Amino acid sequence: MSTRHTAAALLLLLAACSGPRYFTSPDFAQKTANHKLVAILPVQMIMTGKKPEKLTDEDIAKIEEGESRAFQMSLYNNILKNHTTKKGTIMVELQPYEKTMQIFKEKGIDLRKSWEADPMDLCKVLGVDAVVKTRVQKTRYMSDLASYGIDLGYHILSQISIPATVIISGVVGPAKTNDIDAQCSLFNGADGSLLWKDMYKASASWNAPANDVIEGMTHTFAYHFPYRKKAPK
Numbered sequence: 001m002s003t004r005h006t007a008a009a010l011l012l013l014l015a016a017c018s019g020p021r022y023f024t025s026p027d028f029a030q031k032t033a034n035h036k037l038v039a040i041l042p043v044q045m046i047m048t049g050k051k052p053e054k055l056t057d058e059d060i061a062k063i064e065e066g067e068s069r070a071f072q073m074s075l076y077n078n079i080l081k082n083h084t085t086k087k088g089t090i091m092v093e094l095q096p097y098e099k100t101m102q103i104f105k106e107k108g109i110d111l112r113k114s115w116e117a118d119p120m121d122l123c124k125v126l127g128v129d130a131v132v133k134t135r136v137q138k139t140r141y142m143s144d145l146a147s148y149g150i151d152l153g154y155h156i157l158s159q160i161s162i163p164a165t166v167i168i169s170g171v172v173g174p175a176k177t178n179d180i181d182a183q184c185s186l187f188n189g190a191d192g193s194l195l196w197k198d199m200y201k202a203s204a205s206w207n208a209p210a211n212d213v214i215e216g217m218t219h220t221f222a223y224h225f226p227y228r229k230k231a232p233k
Contacts, residue, residue, distance in 0.1 A: 022198040022224055031188050031195060032092075032227065035129040038186070039095040040079070041122065043071035044115040049139035052159040059156050063141050065111050070148040071136060072097050074214045075184070078222035088228030095128055103127075123189025130189050134221070136182040147211045179203055180213070184221040196226045 025031065045064040055063075076097045083090050104114060107125055114122065115133075122131050145152060179201065186196040198221050 021200075023194075023196065024226060025193065025195050027193075028195055028226065031190070031193065032130070035092050035227070037093050037095055037128045038130045038132060038227075039100045039122075039126045039128040040072055040076045040097055040132045041100070041134070042068045042111045042114050043075070043134040043136055044068070045071075046135065046137040047139075047141065048137055052141075054159050055156065059159075061112075063152060063156060066145050066150040066152055067136075067142050068111055068115075069101075070142070070145045070150055070211075071134065071214055071218065073148055074211070074218040075132070075134060075221060078215065078218045079225050082219070082222040082225065085223060085228075087223075088230040090225065090227050091229050092129070092227045095126065100126060118192065119187030120189060120192040123187075128189060130186055130195065132184060132186050134182065134184045136180065136217075138180045142213070180217060182217055182221075186226065198224045 045067045047060075047064070051060060076094060079090070079094060101111075103126055104110070109117065109125065119131050119133065123129065144157070180203075182200045184198045184200070185194060187193070188195050200217055200220055202217070
């Protein structure tokens with residue numbers, strides 16, 4: 001992670017909600033003993049702020065689906081980057097997100113349908129032992145997804161770009177703070193049970209590059225991702 005992204009992640013962490021942040025099933029070790037492959041699903045995007053008046057329903061769908069793919073790619077890449085940390089080494093493989101999306105395409109499962117689908121069914125379709133479902137609720141749309149290879153087009157960008165500076169975790173600027181409220185959950189393919197869940201809430205600078213905001217959140221989830229085993233001393 002670059003110095004800029006590390007700083008962004010730390011600033012976002014400072015505003016994370018207090019209290020217990022994540023849950024691990026007491027039966028985690030038993031239920032995951034034979035797990036070998038896990039898939040990262042497209043991320044469900046929920047907009048709670050005012051939608052730009054000049055954008056059509058088709059424009060909104062394009063933005064949300066673009067953001068969903070960006071968060072999915074970022075979470076996948078950050079889990080790989082955090083494969084080994086002081087918490088231990090991840091002992092399962094991640095199915096490449098490109099393969100996950102290709103299987104969905106072949107099976108006629110569109111991105112939005114995957115948001116609401118039953119985790120057990122998705123595990124069977126994808127041929128994996130567990131799936132990671134993430135939900136992100138926020139008050140603004142991302143204005144730049146180019147670093148993820150996603151082009152929303154000038155018409156859309158002109159409606160959602162933000163010219164003002166925004167506050168990040170107590171760093172004062174002329175515009176108000178906006179919140180991200182997200183949760184990342186791991187579901188067992190055998191019985192659909194919740195194995196692990198991480199929750200995240202923070203203030204974000206929406207006029208910063210989109211990857212700063214996205215990477216800050218997904219780095220946090222990746223750092224806490226389970227299936228880790230510490231090397232013997």
